[in-house]
Amino acid sequence: MANRNFTLGIEQARTLDQQDILSKFKDRFYPLSGNKIYMDGNSLGLASKDAEQALLKVMEVWKNEGILIWNADNGHYFNYGKNLGARVGKLLNAEANEVMITANTTLNIHQAIATFWKPTKERYKILVDDLNFPTDRYAIDSQIALKGMCIDEVIKIVSSQDGVFIDEQAVIEAMTEDVAVILLPSVLYRSSQLLDMERLTKEAHKRDIYIGFDLCHSIGAVAHDFKTVQPDFAIWCNYKYLSAGPGSTAGIYINQKHFDKQVGLAGWFGNKDETQFQLKHQFDQALDITAYQTGTPNIFSMAPLEGVMNIYEEAGMANVRAKSLNLTAYMMYLIEERLGVYGYSYNNETEDSKRGGHVALVHDEAYRICLALKQHNIIPDYREPNVIRLAPIALYNSYEEVYKLIDALELIGKNQEWNNFSNERAIVI
Numbered sequence: 001m002a003n004r005n006f007t008l009g010i011e012q013a014r015t016l017d018q019q020d021i022l023s024k025f026k027d028r029f030y031p032l033s034g035n036k037i038y039m040d041g042n043s044l045g046l047a048s049k050d051a052e053q054a055l056l057k058v059m060e061v062w063k064n065e066g067i068l069i070w071n072a073d074n075g076h077y078f079n080y081g082k083n084l085g086a087r088v089g090k091l092l093n094a095e096a097n098e099v100m101i102t103a104n105t106t107l108n109i110h111q112a113i114a115t116f117w118k119p120t121k122e123r124y125k126i127l128v129d130d131l132n133f134p135t136d137r138y139a140i141d142s143q144i145a146l147k148g149m150c151i152d153e154v155i156k157i158v159s160s161q162d163g164v165f166i167d168e169q170a171v172i173e174a175m176t177e178d179v180a181v182i183l184l185p186s187v188l189y190r191s192s193q194l195l196d197m198e199r200l201t202k203e204a205h206k207r208d209i210y211i212g213f214d215l216c217h218s219i220g221a222v223a224h225d226f227k228t229v230q231p232d233f234a235i236w237c238n239y240k241y242l243s244a245g246p247g248s249t250a251g252i253y254i255n256q257k258h259f260d261k262q263v264g265l266a267g268w269f270g271n272k273d274e275t276q277f278q279l280k281h282q283f284d285q286a287l288d289i290t291a292y293q294t295g296t297p298n299i300f301s302m303a304p305l306e307g308v309m310n311i312y313e314e315a316g317m318a319n320v321r322a323k324s325l326n327l328t329a330y331m332m333y334l335i336e337e338r339l340g341v342y343g344y345s346y347n348n349e350t351e352d353s354k355r356g357g358h359v360a361l362v363h364d365e366a367y368r369i370c371l372a373l374k375q376h377n378i379i380p381d382y383r384e385p386n387v388i389r390l391a392p393i394a395l396y397n398s399y400e401e402v403y404k405l406i407d408a409l410e411l412i413g414k415n416q417e418w419n420n421f422s423n424e425r426a427i428v429i
């Protein structure tokens with residue numbers, strides 16, 4: 001961990017907040033009722049005034065224009081997925097034409113696999129890790145089943161040695177001649193490990209393997225440089241760090257060198273604009289990112305993203321990343337200094353270049369500690385069996401909130417407050 005000269009007093013938290021060039025953005029977001037401290041922005045980001053305004057604006061246009069909403073603003077809403085994609089693409093340093101906002105993450109995985117995975121006798125395997133979020137596997141497995149192939153024969157798994165981190169060297173060694181496609185997370189959702197996408201992509205391409213990344217836990221937290229990384233594809237949701245609202249429309253990146261590929265899942269919004277409304281039964285595929293859209297854009301699930309992109313463009317992705325790293329470093333420092341005696345530790349990457357946007361706090365009583373934290377007016381995020389994910393979000397969390405979180409965790413430890421709660425699981429915790 002970079003040496004940041006942290007100290008134990010609350011004064012430092014206050015000084016860091018005063019010096020924070022992003023602190024003004026906190027007011028652009030709505031505080032939770034009861035002024036709770038929110039540490040779960042990596043699952044669902046908070047609502048912002050900008051997101052709300054963009055949503056209300058769409059409502060106005062619909063009210064006033066009816067069907068003409070599609071023509072309004074020079075076809076802005078007709079091309080909403082592409083227009084928003086160009087803005088989100090800046091966070092990835094992708095080309096403006098390589099990103100589409102469409103569907104959901106899971107469907108975009110289906111889309112990417114259906115497009116890139118063309119199994120032959122010699123090259124048919126799909127390489128994955130065993131720590132990724134399950135929906136990624138469900139989507140891949142069902143693509144395999146759809147081709148009438150055997151999942152166990154097609155899937156090649158790189159297993160984590162410790163159940164926490166993925167060894168990049170092991171991934172590279174698994175890139176054998178029979179591998180056709182690789183899908184990996186950019187940041188692991190539990191341990192916050194940020195994989196070296198550039199290295200992995202280079203190694204995959206040396207072996208003529210397509211490689212794509214699931215950016216769900218990095219987009220909006222980590223500044224990517226896809227012009228350098230050059231992956232073949234990527235997919236992500238926009239409701240976590242990016243704060244575009246529950247179930248907001250997702251994103252897909254396709255490297256422009258693949259725009260001549262036949263898209264796996266076609267629909268009329270993937271047709272060339274010029275011939276779309278001729279309504280012919282012959283699909284005339286657009287030869288750009290448009291092809292990756294299937295049906296009519298979900299305008300209401302996209303508008304909040306337009307609002308929140310204003311915030312990101314004003315704040316600057318590099319500043320967001322720098323503050324995020326400092327917040328998590330500060331949190332780890334306080335955990336080490338104050339919480340170890342109560343059985344807490346963290347199990348995430350400590351090096352800046354390998355860490356995403358959250359800290360994975362570990363405790364045997366993690367589940368009941370989450371319940372106790374809620375009583376302290378703090379919203380954490382629990383992951384079985386013993387991890388509390390804590391994500392201080394650069395755009396709306398402060399150093400003082402991190403400090404208060406540590407205060408609460410210390411009290412809970414000192415008084416063993418978990419004994420006041422049952423271990424029975426709720427649906428969403």
Ligand SMILES: *Cc1c(COP(=O)(O)O)cnc(C)c1O
Nearest residue numbers: 104105106133135189214216237
């Ligand atoms: C959050 C998340 C998803 C979510 O998929 P949806 O289709 O948006 O529900 C998928 N993959 C990963 C790695 C995630 O973290």
